[in-house]
Amino acid sequence: SQQGEEDPQALSIQEGENATMNCSYKTSINNLQWYRQNSGRGLVHLILIRSNEREKHSGRLRVTLDTSKKSSSLLITASRAADTASYFCAIYNQGGKLIFGQGTELSVKP
Amino acid sequence: DARVTQTPRHKVTEMGQEVTMRCQPILGHNTVFWYRQTMMQGLELLAYFRNRAPLDDSGMPKDRFSAEMPDATLATLKIQPSEPRDSAVYFCASGFSGGTEAFFGQGTRLTVV
Numbered sequence: 001s002q003q004g005e006e007d008p009q010a011l012s013i014q015e016g017e018n019a020t021m022n023c024s025y026k027t028s029i030n031n032l033q034w035y036r037q038n039s040g041r042g043l044v045h046l047i048l049i050r051s052n053e054r055e056k057h058s059g060r061l062r063v064t065l066d067t068s069k070k071s072s073s074l075l076i077t078a079s080r081a082a083d084t085a086s087y088f089c090a091i092y093n094q095g096g097k098l099i100f101g102q103g104t105e106l107s108v109k110p
Numbered sequence: 111d112a113r114v115t116q117t118p119r120h121k122v123t124e125m126g127q128e129v130t131m132r133c134q135p136i137l138g139h140n141t142v143f144w145y146r147q148t149m150m151q152g153l154e155l156l157a158y159f160r161n162r163a164p165l166d167d168s169g170m171p172k173d174r175f176s177a178e179m180p181d182a183t184l185a186t187l188k189i190q191p192s193e194p195r196d197s198a199v200y201f202c203a204s205g206f207s208g209g210t211e212a213f214f215g216q217g218t219r220l221t222v223v
Contacts (some may be wrong), residue, residue, distance in 0.1 A: 030209040042114075042201060042214035043153075088153065092209040096165060098143060100153040 006089060006101040014109050019076040021104040023089030024069075030092045032065055034074050037086045037103070046074075046087075081110045112136045116202050116215035123222055128190040131218045133202030134183055142185045143212060144170075144177055145201040153201075159185065160207050192222045 005024045013019055023032070031050045035043040049056045049065045049072065056063045062075040076083055088103045115134040123129055135142050144156040157167035157177040167177055174193070179185045189196055199219050203212040 033211060035214075042216045043203075043212075044214070045211035048209075048211055090212075096141075096160065096207065096209075097155060097158065098203075098205075098212055099155055100145070102152040 006087075006104050008104060009102065010105045010107070012107040012109065013079055015079060015081055017079055017108075019079050019083070019106055019108070021074045021087050021089075021106070023072045023074070023101055025072075025089075025091045025101075026070065027091070027093055029067070030094055032063075032072050033090045033092065033098070034061075034063060034072075035088045035090060035100075037088065039085075043088065076106075079106075079108045081108050084108045112213075114202055114204050114213050114215035116200075116218050118218060119216060120219045121221070123192055123220070125193055125222055126191040127222075128188065129192045129196075129220060129222075131187045131200050131202075131220070133185040133187075133204075133215060135185060135202070135204030136213055137183070139204035139206060139213070140182075141205050141207050141212075142179065143201075143203040143205075144185070144187050145203065146198045147201060147217070148198045156187070156200075189220075192220075194222045197221050 033048045034046045037043045047058045049063050060077045065072045086103045086105050088100050090100045092098050117132045140161050143158045146154045156170045159179050162179040176188045199217045201217045203214045205212040
């Protein structure tokens with residue numbers, strides 16, 4: 001079974017708004033990663049946050065990690081129609097496995 | 111432009127036939143993952159390799175699936191015999207050990223009729 005749970009499953013917002021996606025997990029992690037998948041394509045890595053980090057930024061992306069609550073969030077600020085995609089969190093556990101959540105389908109309307 | 115290459119991109123086969131999917135990881139990467147993606151189950155980790163050695167294939171139905179790395183430039187995933195429930199998109203990803211990012215191929219869309 002997968003170890004990442006994401007919510008919401010689907011999110012629809014207007015261009016310019018912020019989008020927040022959450023991820024919870026069950027085991028100890030080495031790091032947590034976020035990926036993006038456009039329809040019919042492979043996944044593309046967005047950002048990685050290590051277990052000893054609490055927050056990380058990359059452009060319009062902000063990721064937080066709370067290891068005590070075993071949760072992470074991805075914030076996309078000032079969203080664009082081109083951000084429409086599915087977003088997945090993935091935990092890299094200490095056994096070397098990279099395990100994905102179910103994903104959040106984001107729709108950004110122009 | 112380094113990328114993970116998967117072949118074929120699409121495969122339609124009849125139930126009971128053998129299916130072989132191939133993956134060329136990015137040169138120098140020592141970790142390879144195989145995933146299966148369906149609407150119902152999401153992205154399932156089937157198997158992964160480090161330095162060509164299988165580390166874990168517990169996500170794979172052992173009776174019909176097998177994964178190998180004959181050399182550092184080729185990973186294969188075989189299904190024999192295939193069944194309609196195997197219809198899915200199969201992704202290969204490669205990376206460096208130690209938990210760095212994984213680079214995904216474009217996937218093989220398998221349809222078993």
